[in-house]
Amino acid sequence: MSVFPYLVAGWILLAGLYGLVTSRNLVQAVGCLAVAQSSTYVLLLAVGYRSGATAPVFSDLPTDAPVVDPVVQALVLTDIVVGATVTALLLSLVIQLRKRHGTVDPEELTGLRG
């Protein structure tokens, strides 16, 4: 149990990268990037977890109650926003590329080589 969450994070990263390498559709590739990114959420939150502790919100808690690490949660919040906005930008590029190039298959994008 003590390393299992970390291994899950690593697995998700590799799955996402595999999806990117083998992708035949750019929309799907952007989705795979989102998958790879979710590994960072899992790792960070697993690192900040503390057994037997509650969420770091003290509205109904005595101020000496044990809580999980709030810093990693703040980091993941930032990370989620960053991921969503980058996804949006990449999808905008895919839309325009489809109009100009006539395909969303990355294997057929050979306009830049050599």
Next chain:
Amino acid sequence: MTNALTVIALLLTAVTATTAALTREPVRQAVVLAFLGLCLALLFTVLQAPDVALSQLGVGSAITPLLILLTVRRVRRQEQADEHPDRTE
């Protein structure tokens, strides 16, 4: 109890993420990604991160899949236009 829940949520997340990466068809992938968002939100709740779970619900299971679906819709429309240049959709 919490331990068992954590393991279940982790397994669910890992399996869904793998499925999402292996799903080749973008619309189906968007659905799997929305489900992945749910799994992650569940995991975050178990890990005592309600703030993050809320964000993940909003972004991971709503906005990101919606963006993908809109992109696919645009791409499909283009494909129809390419196939029948004489006719509108």
Next chain:
Amino acid sequence: MSRTARLRLFLAAAAVLAAALITAATELPGFGGHHHPYGERAVAAGLARQTANIISSVNFDQRAFDTLGEESILFGSVLGAAILLRLARDEGKRRAAAEPVLPTTRLFGATLLPVTLLVGGYLVAHGQLSPGGGFQGGVALATALHLAYVAADYRVLKRIRPLAALDVADALAAGTYAALGLIGLAQGAGYLANTLPLGTFNQMSSSGLVAVINAAVGVEVASGVVVLLAHFLDQAVEIVHNGENR
């Protein structure tokens, strides 16, 4: 490189990466451990600043500069998507057609819309107290607006969506965040210093600058997400190549 060659290359490298990650995982402190020095300091600092939700304290006070960068990324992405999804020289807009909506769907959307708006507003307003905050609330508010698309159709959404105003609101909120930091600078306490009155713990008015920044983030996220989705909806529904016009 052929596809099989690429896959073999990747799998070999991924195996090395996997081995490294596994080794690293065994050397990490075990899951659920109690060594969180930064986390404990953050809790103490947040409570000292009368902020019940420590995550809000970290996001909008202790590490407010990170969040400034994050909101700038959102702002930049909205601008970037606007410029990337602009009308190309050979494109025009067509009128979106009226779409039939099932009565149940209409009821569903019409009921959910006010509920979601309320939830969004609540989340933004209570960010310093309970889970949620400017970001989550902003997302909920933006989603609420798009329930109009579900309940009615694109033309109704367009009518209730003041896009030009939201564009400006997004930029203003982003600018406000950067400008709020200057208050602390002017008072000699440092950029983004929480120098406003802190109020009473667990009250709406508590936590000083946190509540203000929280609100600015709420406005920026709500308007930014609406504008972002609007560009995508335009592409999906309205924008056509000139040859493709009906």
Next chain:
Amino acid sequence: MNTADLLPLAVAVPLLGAAVLAVTGRRLPRPGRDALATAWAAADVACLTLLWARTAPDGRAVSWLGGWSPRGGHSVGVVLVADRLGAGLALLAAVLVLAVVCYAWRYFDEPSGEHGGVFPALLLLFEAGMVGFALTGDLFDAFVFFELMGAVAYALTGYRIEDERPLQGALAFGLVNSAAAYLSLLGIGLLYARTGELGLAQIGAALDQHAAAGHGRDALVVVAFVLVLAGPLVKAATAPFHFWLPDAHAVAPSPVCMLLSGVMVELGVYGVARIHRVVFAGAGGLPDDAVRDTLLAAGVLTALVGAVMCWPQRHLKRMLAFSTVGHIGLFLIGAALLDPAGLAGSAVYVAGHAGAKAALFGLTGVLLDRYGSVDEHGLHGRARELRLTGLLFVIGALALAGLPPFGTGLGKAVAEEAAGHWGGWLPAVFVLVSALTGGAVLRAGLRVFGGLGARPAEDPEAAATTGEGEEPEIREPGRRPPVPMLLVPALLLAGCLAVGVLPGVGRALAAGAAAFTDRDGYLAQTLGGAPAPAGAAPEAWWTVPGVLLGLLSTLLAVGLATAAVRRAPGRDTSGLFRVTVLPLRRLHSGLLGDYIAWLTVGLAAMLAALTAQL
């Protein structure tokens, strides 16, 4: 005003400017928008100049944001730290942004109306990202600003939506860089798990304590090192992470290319050096020898790949992009020596290179403006009428080749000498890369502006990107080039010359390099202690061997260029070319899957190399 207050101000000014431009841009006419953008860019230059002037040559300015100064060596806040190299790089970014804004005054076919002001607003956000990344002393904050630079740069690269190639280049850029950023974040997570800290100085100190407590070096540190550096190494386009760079830099609008090649990729090298120095150079980090060998190998590989790929290009912007890859390799070699002298050389080299490379991209923009093409073969002799442009282009090529007394020559000389202490063959890499990249650009200049030699024959075997059929970036082709489009490159070249001629620049950067490598001083000053004085600054001035090697690389470049121009057309390519260059060119397939696969391979190679030396 406090010196420390200038640090956050340097980030806040462009952010505010971006918001103001986004709000008012749609209401203002074009000249009003340009004036506003220029004013904000100039304000940030002023802010950073003041910061540079006020930062002690061997010290740092430290600003704890939100007033969270450390108590007992601990803080919950984010810190910005400026030494002369960090502040200098931020200043370089600000100066280039100002130059680009001026260059684009009359140049750019910028949409108005609804989207008026968005382009300069994005430039200012890009500036904020670069300045923030250069000044931050916090690892997660570095990730945020890294992503800000990235997100804005993807949008700017894909700006010309009517052409498919910019979109494709931007997509490769975005996917590869984002994937790398997430790898960095995983590394940050690993470091946080071990140390419970996010500040560079705090992580470094905590790692040292971990080692002092009797724990040996372990795989965790190696993995964290490789993952955290994945982001900056990809941004710096280190081989084999470099594939995205020529794709993106070749197709972005010329003003954007000036920024991407001039300073953004250099920030990647800076990030590598900074993170290694503060976090990993102590007892709890990695042994210097292992890091030096690994980074040196990566640098040499990058330099050679860039130079070899630069020579056969005919698409001018792609040629310049590969020359950037080659030079980045040289900067990385200088930084990888892990001593002040090598770093000082790289710093001077970066300053000089920014002037020369930005000028060359700007001049290529003139060609694109006038002829709608950046193809060396297609433009053969057509630009004879543009005498001044041609003259500046040739000067830029010679500066790229390391001609004394240009700043590029000085940087090359200083880095070369430092590298010579570690490996006698390393200066040869510097000479070869300078000669090949400078020679390629010179050859193109002679053909395009001089019409020398015969028009080259087409080689059907080479899978090449031509520069024909580019979308012109303006809507009135054939006009006289506007004054700013020549004045800005001329001033940039003058700046490149000034770096090499004014002894103060080199001296200041050398002192900054000594402060940069003074890890104990960084830790002490950041966490609120009193720093010991830094070690002696290295010499960063012309030496006889430096001048001679600079002349040698320039002569080689001239020789290569004239030989190529004079060569009879249609002569068969040599066997050596077939076995070395062609396979390498085929690897640059333009395919996204390949790029991600190479990213993984690079990570695996670094992991293996470092583990083997542990």
